[in-house]
Amino acid sequence: MRKRNSSLGFVLKQYIVMYVHMKVGNISEMSKQVLTPNQIHQISKVFITNFGFNKIRITGGEPTLRKDFNGILANFQKLEVPNKGITTNGLLLHRYYDQLLAAGFSKINLSLDSLIPEKAAFISKTNLPTINKIQKNLNNILIPAAENNHIKLKINVVTINNFNDDEIVDFVELAERYPDSIEVRFLEYMPFSGNKWELQKVMSEKQLLEKLSNSNKELILQPPRHLSDVAKIYQTSSGARIGFISTITSPFCAGCNRVRITADGYMKNCLFSNNEVDLKPFFCRSRFRLFFDMLSEPLLERFWTQNPPKMEPKTSQNRAQNRPDFDVILQRLKNDFEQTLHHFSSFLPFRAL
Numbered sequence: 001m002r003k004r005n006s007s008l009g010f011v012l013k014q015y016i017v018m019y020v021h022m023k024v025g026n027i028s029e030m031s032k033q034v035l036t037p038n039q040i041h042q043i044s045k046v047f048i049t050n051f052g053f054n055k056i057r058i059t060g061g062e063p064t065l066r067k068d069f070n071g072i073l074a075n076f077q078k079l080e081v082p083n084k085g086i087t088t089n090g091l092l093l094h095r096y097y098d099q100l101l102a103a104g105f106s107k108i109n110l111s112l113d114s115l116i117p118e119k120a121a122f123i124s125k126t127n128l129p130t131i132n133k134i135q136k137n138l139n140n141i142l143i144p145a146a147e148n149n150h151i152k153l154k155i156n157v158v159t160i161n162n163f164n165d166d167e168i169v170d171f172v173e174l175a176e177r178y179p180d181s182i183e184v185r186f187l188e189y190m191p192f193s194g195n196k197w198e199l200q201k202v203m204s205e206k207q208l209l210e211k212l213s214n215s216n217k218e219l220i221l222q223p224p225r226h227l228s229d230v231a232k233i234y235q236t237s238s239g240a241r242i243g244f245i246s247t248i249t250s251p252f253c254a255g256c257n258r259v260r261i262t263a264d265g266y267m268k269n270c271l272f273s274n275n276e277v278d279l280k281p282f283f284c285r286s287r288f289r290l291f292f293d294m295l296s297e298p299l300l301e302r303f304w305t306q307n308p309p310k311m312e313p314k315t316s317q318n319r320a321q322n323r324p325d326f327d328v329i330l331q332r333l334k335n336d337f338e339q340t341l342h343h344f345s346s347f348l349p350f351r352a353l
Contacts, residue, residue: 021061041075146181185243
């Protein structure tokens with residue numbers, strides 16, 4: 001498994017997720033690899049225009065670390081999509097908050113794995129002054145903005161057994177202090193290259209609920225809002241919303257409708273998949289929009305078929321090999337879309353009810 005990349009993803013229920021920043025050590029090398037703001041804008045605009053997507057999210061890595069993040073936001077401001085969001089560690093929100101709002105980013109997910117500064121610094125491999133800035137932005141910008149209905153705020157907490165699971169009550173109580181403003185979501189610890197993942201470190205939804213019950217925190221499961229929801233939402237007696245994303249112990253692959261495009265221009269159907277298609281040749285040949293214009297109508301027809309052609313195998317080894325010619329890339333990308341659309345066609349009757 002290669003190192004986790006930033007990516008742009010989109011889903012069939014009209015939801016685009018854009019990872020715009022990569023986790024790499026060499027900044028100069030990163031700047032050579034990542035898509036430019038104009039390329040990111042071009043990809044997003046085609047998906048929105050040709051396939052009717054109405055949600056978009058940018059993430060990373062940490063998207064606000066890009067030196068051209070102002071340009072990325074300026075381009076997103078031009079996109080006519082009603083639902084925009086960002087996942088961030090919050091460190092630079094004081095710098096970009098006004099521009100985020102101006103660009104229409106009303107949904108902010110804050111990644112915060114501990115409320116204890118020293119522990120948060122250890123998890124994020126940073127220092128206490130940095131954590132203090134993040135907490136300052138949370139208290140002075142995000143929470144007041146959420147209370148005034150300027151944004152919808154979610155706090156994502158990756159729970160690790162015998163490390164930060166002793167703080168889950170504190171996070172629930174944070175949500176209970178702001179039941180109309182904050183939704184806390186507990187995410188299972190997932191395996192990525194270099195994070196020393198072990199199964200015994202994973203805290204399941206059942207384990208977390210038991211811990212909360214032992215602390216007199218009773219949560220009531222809420223009905224799902226969408227078939228493609230990744231989080232199970234519970235509600236406390238005070239009305240606070242608590243979510244559980246159980247990627248490891250209760251995978252939601254059957255309802256997953258996300259496709260990601262990495263910051264360096266590769267399309268992936270799954271976060272854990274090594275199968276990917278390089279989109280950059282479409283830019284080089286100035287045929288990207290033409291490709292989607294040509295593809296959109298057949299895809300709508302294929303959406304209702306029951307036997308799409310089998311997807312050709314692809315691996316990340318393509319990166320080290322010569323680039324395939326345009327026709328091969330075209331067919332592979334077409335097959336990726338066909339497989340994704342066919343997968344979710346079975347949900348349509350339920351959506352129509």
